[in-house]
Amino acid sequence: xxxxxxxxxxxxxxxxxxxxxxxxxxxxxxxxxxxxxxxxxxxxxxxxxxxxxxxxxxxxxxxxxxxxxxxxxxxxxxxxxxxxxxxxxxxxxxxxxxxxxxxxxxxxxxxxxxxxxxxxxxxxxxxxxxxxxxxxxxxxxxxxxxxxxxxxxxxxxxxxxxxxxxxxxxxxxxxxxxxxxxxxxxxxxxxxxxxxxx
Numbered sequence: 452x453x454x455x456x457x458x459x460x461x462x463x464x465x466x467x468x469x470x471x472x473x474x475x476x477x478x479x480x481x482x483x484x485x486x487x488x489x490x491x492x493x494x495x496x497x498x499x500x501x502x503x504x505x506x507x508x509x510x511x512x513x514x515x516x517x518x519x520x521x522x523x524x525x526x527x528x529x530x531x532x533x534x535x536x537x538x539x540x541x542x543x544x545x546x547x548x549x550x551x552x553x554x555x556x557x558x559x560x561x562x563x564x565x566x567x568x569x570x571x572x573x574x575x576x577x578x579x580x581x582x583x584x585x586x587x588x589x590x591x592x593x594x595x596x597x598x599x600x601x602x603x604x605x606x607x608x609x610x611x612x613x614x615x616x617x618x619x620x621x622x623x624x625x626x627x628x629x630x631x632x633x634x635x636x637x638x639x640x641x642x643x644x645x646x647x648x649x
Contacts, residue, residue, distance in 0.1 A: 452502045453627035457494060461510050464490055469517055475607075482603040484611040487514055488569040489561075491539050492612075493619050495546035496555055496564060497628040507543030511536035511572075534579040538572035545571045558616045565612035566605055573601025 468486040476483045487510050495503035514535040546564050553560045581594035 452494070452498045452629065453625065456625045456627065457490075457506055460490055461487065461506075461513065465510075465513055465517065477603075477607070480603070481600050482607060484607040485565075485569045485604060486611055486615070488539065488542060488572055488608065489565045489612045489615050490619075491543050491572075492546050492564045492568040493561060493616075494626070495543040495568075496550050496553065496561065497623070497626070499629060500547050503543045503547050504540060507539040507541075508536055511539030514539065531580070531583060534576035534583075535572070537579055538574075538576035541575040542568035542572040556620070558613070558620070561616040561619075562609050562612040566609050569608045570602055570605040573605060574598065577601060 464486040471486075472483045491507045491510055494506045498506065512532065512535070515532050516530060518530065518535065546568055553564070577594050577598040580592045580597050584592040584594065
């Protein structure tokens with residue numbers, strides 16, 4: 452896998468997600484589509500297991516660093532490291548577990564994985580935030596609101612996944628994926644000498 456390509460795409464999608472969230476939010480809610488989780492699921496669908504898990508952890512950490520949360524009374528904000536990192540790791544792990552059953556080139560598979568993967572990520576994040584709010588009541592977090600917002604956003608993510616799957620599949624060669632299945636070559640590139648392509 453080419454980590455530079457993943458880093459560049461991750462940087463661009465993190466910026467777009469932060470910039471477009473106010474415009475794409477549903478009404479006064481915080482329900483908005485995820486972009487970065489789509490990349491996490493895309494990498495997890497094609498990359499070797501360790502590369503997929505590290506990608507989820509790294510992009511989740513970056514997402515945590517951009518998520519400022521209000522303290523009690525709204526007088527201050529804080530950054531909580533962990534919920535998205537663990538959530539994205541869980542999403543990547545979920546995709547790694549079931550990808551053997553998926554038709555990887557089918558665009559609807561990517562949409563399905565992005566929706567379910569983001570739901571897995573947000574359930575894990577909501578659980579960690581619930582634990583965090585018990586340990587530090589000064590942080591104004593409602594686990595129920597986080598969960599419902601996250602699941603609503605996961606459904607909304609189907610739209611962004613459908614929009615991103617075509618360009619990601621067209622540029623798959625840039626990622627330098629090596630097929631995780633035994634005896635296979637590169638994904639989206641030339642096969643290894645003496646090996647058959649899928």
